[in-house]
Amino acid sequence: MADVPDGEQGCGSPLELFNSIAAQGQLVRSLKAGSASKDEIDSAVKLLLALKMSYKTATGEDYKADCPPGNPAPGGDCGLDATEEGEDFVDPWTVQTSSAKGIDYDKLIVRFGSSKIDKELIDRIERAIGQKPHRFLRRGIFFSHRDMSQILDAYENKKPFYLYTGRGPSSEAMHVGHLIPFIFTKWLQDVFNVPLVIQMTDDEKYLWKDLTLDQAYGYAVENAKDIIACGFDINKTFIFSDLDYMGMSPGFYKNVVKIQKHVTFNQVKGIFGFSDSDCIGKISFPAIQAAPSFSNSFPQIFRDQTDVQCLIPCAIDQDPYFRMTRDVAPRIGYPKPALLHSTFFPALQGAQTKMSASDPNSSIFLTDTAKQIKTKVNKHAFSGGRDTVEEHRQLGGNCDVDVSFMYLTFFLEDDDKLEQIRKDYTSGALLTGELKKTLIEVLQPLIAEHQARRKEVTDEIVKEFMTPRKLSYDFQ
Amino acid sequence: MADVPDGEQGCGSPLELFNSIAAQGQLVRSLKAGSASKDEIDSAVKLLLALKMSYKTATGEDYKADCPPGNPAPGGDCGLDATEEGEDFVDPWTVQTSSAKGIDYDKLIVRFGSSKIDKELIDRIERAIGQKPHRFLRRGIFFSHRDMSQILDAYENKKPFYLYTGRGPSSEAMHVGHLIPFIFTKWLQDVFNVPLVIQMTDDEKYLWKDLTLDQAYGYAVENAKDIIACGFDINKTFIFSDLDYMGMSPGFYKNVVKIQKHVTFNQVKGIFGFSDSDCIGKISFPAIQAAPSFSNSFPQIFRDQTDVQCLIPCAIDQDPYFRMTRDVAPRIGYPKPALLHSTFFPALQGAQTKMSASDPNSSIFLTDTAKQIKTKVNKHAFSGGRDTVEEHRQLGGNCDVDVSFMYLTFFLEDDDKLEQIRKDYTSGALLTGELKKTLIEVLQPLIAEHQARRKEVTDEIVKEFMTPRKLSYDFQ
Numbered sequence: 001m002a003d004v005p006d007g008e009q010g011c012g013s014p015l016e017l018f019n020s021i022a023a024q025g026q027l028v029r030s031l032k033a034g035s036a037s038k039d040e041i042d043s044a045v046k047l048l049l050a051l052k053m054s055y056k057t058a059t060g061e062d063y064k065a066d067c068p069p070g071n072p073a074p075g076g077d078c079g080l081d082a083t084e085e086g087e088d089f090v091d092p093w094t095v096q097t098s099s100a101k102g103i104d105y106d107k108l109i110v111r112f113g114s115s116k117i118d119k120e121l122i123d124r125i126e127r128a129i130g131q132k133p134h135r136f137l138r139r140g141i142f143f144s145h146r147d148m149s150q151i152l153d154a155y156e157n158k159k160p161f162y163l164y165t166g167r168g169p170s171s172e173a174m175h176v177g178h179l180i181p182f183i184f185t186k187w188l189q190d191v192f193n194v195p196l197v198i199q200m201t202d203d204e205k206y207l208w209k210d211l212t213l214d215q216a217y218g219y220a221v222e223n224a225k226d227i228i229a230c231g232f233d234i235n236k237t238f239i240f241s242d243l244d245y246m247g248m249s250p251g252f253y254k255n256v257v258k259i260q261k262h263v264t265f266n267q268v269k270g271i272f273g274f275s276d277s278d279c280i281g282k283i284s285f286p287a288i289q290a291a292p293s294f295s296n297s298f299p300q301i302f303r304d305q306t307d308v309q310c311l312i313p314c315a316i317d318q319d320p321y322f323r324m325t326r327d328v329a330p331r332i333g334y335p336k337p338a339l340l341h342s343t344f345f346p347a348l349q350g351a352q353t354k355m356s357a358s359d360p361n362s363s364i365f366l367t368d369t370a371k372q373i374k375t376k377v378n379k380h381a382f383s384g385g386r387d388t389v390e391e392h393r394q395l396g397g398n399c400d401v402d403v404s405f406m407y408l409t410f411f412l413e414d415d416d417k418l419e420q421i422r423k424d425y426t427s428g429a430l431l432t433g434e435l436k437k438t439l440i441e442v443l444q445p446l447i448a449e450h451q452a453r454r455k456e457v458t459d460e461i462v463k464e465f466m467t468p469r470k471l472s473y474d475f476q
Numbered sequence: 477m478a479d480v481p482d483g484e485q486g487c488g489s490p491l492e493l494f495n496s497i498a499a500q501g502q503l504v505r506s507l508k509a510g511s512a513s514k515d516e517i518d519s520a521v522k523l524l525l526a527l528k529m530s531y532k533t534a535t536g537e538d539y540k541a542d543c544p545p546g547n548p549a550p551g552g553d554c555g556l557d558a559t560e561e562g563e564d565f566v567d568p569w570t571v572q573t574s575s576a577k578g579i580d581y582d583k584l585i586v587r588f589g590s591s592k593i594d595k596e597l598i599d600r601i602e603r604a605i606g607q608k609p610h611r612f613l614r615r616g617i618f619f620s621h622r623d624m625s626q627i628l629d630a631y632e633n634k635k636p637f638y639l640y641t642g643r644g645p646s647s648e649a650m651h652v653g654h655l656i657p658f659i660f661t662k663w664l665q666d667v668f669n670v671p672l673v674i675q676m677t678d679d680e681k682y683l684w685k686d687l688t689l690d691q692a693y694g695y696a697v698e699n700a701k702d703i704i705a706c707g708f709d710i711n712k713t714f715i716f717s718d719l720d721y722m723g724m725s726p727g728f729y730k731n732v733v734k735i736q737k738h739v740t741f742n743q744v745k746g747i748f749g750f751s752d753s754d755c756i757g758k759i760s761f762p763a764i765q766a767a768p769s770f771s772n773s774f775p776q777i778f779r780d781q782t783d784v785q786c787l788i789p790c791a792i793d794q795d796p797y798f799r800m801t802r803d804v805a806p807r808i809g810y811p812k813p814a815l816l817h818s819t820f821f822p823a824l825q826g827a828q829t830k831m832s833a834s835d836p837n838s839s840i841f842l843t844d845t846a847k848q849i850k851t852k853v854n855k856h857a858f859s860g861g862r863d864t865v866e867e868h869r870q871l872g873g874n875c876d877v878d879v880s881f882m883y884l885t886f887f888l889e890d891d892d893k894l895e896q897i898r899k900d901y902t903s904g905a906l907l908t909g910e911l912k913k914t915l916i917e918v919l920q921p922l923i924a925e926h927q928a929r930r931k932e933v934t935d936e937i938v939k940e941f942m943t944p945r946k947l948s949y950d951f952q
Contacts, residue, residue: 017519017523019752020523020752043493047493047527050526050527051523051526203729203733206733206737207733207736207737213730213733213734243729243730243733244726246722246723246729247722247723247724247725247726247727247728247729247730248723248724248726249723250720250723250724251723252723253679253719253722253723253729254689254719254723257679257682257683257689257719257757258689260683260755260756260757260760261682261683261755261757262755263755263756264752264753264754264755264756265741265750265751265752265753265754265755265756265759266752266753268756269752274741275741276495276496276740276741276742276745277740277741277742278740278741279736279737279738279739279740279741280736280739280740280741280744280759280760280762280763281733281736281737281739281760281763283741283756283759283760284736284756284757284759284760286756287756287757
């Protein structure tokens, strides 16, 4: 399966009807979930039914989600609606699961059509870089990829590639979860010694949120400070705000328009669930997140080279953007970007709940004091332990749902120590309070050191990172 | 009536259904007109019927074009479908009429909700500028406007305003008809002494046509030479290619995103007839044509002033873009642009046929030689004369359908001479050959002089016109 089909079929075709039904179904669900009036829901349902009827008339078959016309699945797989209750839901704006263990990532790999990062690939990375792979790789936090072997081929053949990642600056407040892709990207930059571009999608946040342009741009600059504090090499890293860079680059808009010519509304409706009442800014935005995947969007770095391969480390909810990008790339003469996908960072309250910038207790924020960290972990981190010490000693705790343990898998570097904690907690030898104490002792210096590094990030440093310029990228 | 309604209603509302039906209807018509297969047409018709059924269920009324839900027209006007056969059709890509006299412009004013340029307004312009109004005003070639009186208020109160017009560079070949808005705009610039911005929508042409980015940009530069040859003041005129300027301006993209946030797909579907299988570039393009209506899209000219009023002279087929712009303007804190609308320039074969850059005989091109002009007018200009000289002498000719006479109304400056020709041709005193000879004698020097001026336009001059820079615009 893999990439998104072309979708250039006329309106009114079975595929078009299929897509309309899918989009309308999603709308009905969101109306029901939201505060829509009964009338609104009713008329949306009516349209849904009319569309389903048209579909049956056109194809002679009942509409089945996940089973586009012309794709009968003899195995009967097409009885499954991925967004039905009980199933996980993942797109760039919503991550939903009902399991305390979090999203079922193996299923997600199958549904998204990506590849698992298996032992063989990790071993190959280790051989290529001559270093121990990052703990995020060792522990399956970066768990899925697309075309990573091509990147390794390029690297082994001394061909250049570059890294691209990004952030949607929706507020000033960033939490530790936001750092995951950046911590990993910094490691990739170090071990592969390659240039990196970081997109701040302030235009996206302006379009999606109740923000002014100035606010969105202000958040982009503030967030850039936290990103810079991760330790990126100023000689190899370009950070840009879309609102700013679009008006400064001779190459960026040209690629945006190229992509926009090759993606239909049907396609973005199918991929992102946009509806007819979405603003045209949202509808065309995916092209803006796609464009940095192509090296000539950055003529100051790559001059007119269109074929420098791109590797995108990101959380897997961003994959829809890059499925679209990979579909478009060969049609506009560019290489497809490769991807490394991470799992989601769980909220303190458990992997099935959502972290929220407006709820300070849902995560550890980068501005938290040592005391706040201690209190949050002790009070709010969902525990897989037992109700009483006696029970815990006897039956042991459950690491699969314990948020403190999950956080340690992200941040405790020592594999042996982590394994010991897992064993001891599972056996009941380690109590919840002791587990939490270990986490607090890991997080407090981590956040304090981040804060110290962020303090060093002056306005001048931010300005330099955000200035379009040549980067040093002699491939070694 | 006037501007486009907000339309921020949810999908599935009666208005949403109404808009979907309108768009689907347009699709069915275009499928029928084009080379679509029977299956394609059938399934599009089926969806149309399903939508109409949903509409009736939702509103209790049959769908009637031009009669949106909640707008019952007691006069019964809503029985009229503007796009039914026999009616004129006008949008930025299609101008259709079955009448040899051309579009019924009085009806168009009513349908678009603009105002007629009447004698009172022309007299006021004459008083304001202290000069005879341009023949395009005297003869109803610029026949419709929006808020021109506000521009005159501003002018009389010594408040600044600026002009904005544009061209879609679809090929190198421009014909005399393409010059109409530019001839008039140059006159406006002279008499009001104001700055002017000219948008070359090369991105639009890339999106709509089978062109590469380089081709579209190349046409923009070539067309700019013909535009410059109209005599614009280099100190007061900025010509820009979208593909170029987007990457050079700190203000343009910000306004584009602002507009894109405030226009839904439903709205552009209703206004422009876009369908779900259109690319997202087309869908978001209207914001790019809208943005130059706001002065802070040009910080190099207007600095951060957001309230310099804009006057747009254009052919009336461009009005849908600016209805949308005028709807958005107050919601993003900007003044609405004012407009002056021209009629269409007729093809040589008659006002009901289409000029085409690929048919050299459909118009007089700016590259035609004196001989070509003579041959084209004599051979191809549709005549309102009689079959024989005897009949013509006896019954007279028909100026209303005679293309040579129409062209003279555009290009013959002398009102008395034009009126004498009209009288003589109508009475039969003037023969078709004589009428054509007069036209040829007007066109030959006009084109030759244009060619001479175009030759003077060096690459350096084009470059200067197209460089973002301060313009001299001290208001007098």
